Amino acid sequence: MATLVRVGNELILELSIWEKLGALHNSPRVSVDSVEKVEFIDQLWGPSTLRGVRAPGTALPYVVLLGTLRGRAYRDFVAMKGRGEGVVLTLCKGPFTRGIFTLSQPKEEISSLIA
Numbered sequence: 001m002a003t004l005v006r007v008g009n010e011l012i013l014e015l016s017i018w019e020k021l022g023a024l025h026n027s028p029r030v031s032v033d034s035v036e037k038v039e040f041i042d043q044l045w046g047p048s049t050l051r052g053v054r055a056p057g058t059a060l061p062y063v064v065l066l067g068t069l070r071g072r073a074y075r076d077f078v079a080m081k082g083r084g085e086g087v088v089l090t091l092c093k094g095p096f097t098r099g100i101f102t103l104s105q106p107k108e109e110i111s112s113l114i115a
């Protein structure tokens with residue numbers, strides 16, 4: 001699944017070629033300064049985490065969700081595979097309001113990338 005990496009002052013959610021095809025989007029980039037909050041969630045699939053309408057992207061409930069979730073005043077980028085733990089990055093600027101992805105790295109590593 002997608003991995004979060006830091007290059008200089010940017011965070012990049014690196015997607016595989018198949019994830020890029022499914023999301024209809026390249027690997028999203030945001031500045032480290034734009035991260036307001038990092039949350040580690042036990043179950044990503046649910047109304048407390050997911051909101052809006054998927055457009056564009058790919059979805060098979062509880063299996064995979066890739067792409068953009070849109071609402072009136074927000075756009076969330078989602079890269080989720082299977083059930084389980086995940087990360088929600090709340091952003092204050094950039095093309096997306098939140099980045100939601102399956103946890104494939106240790107929590108400490110993700111926290112250290114943002115600090």
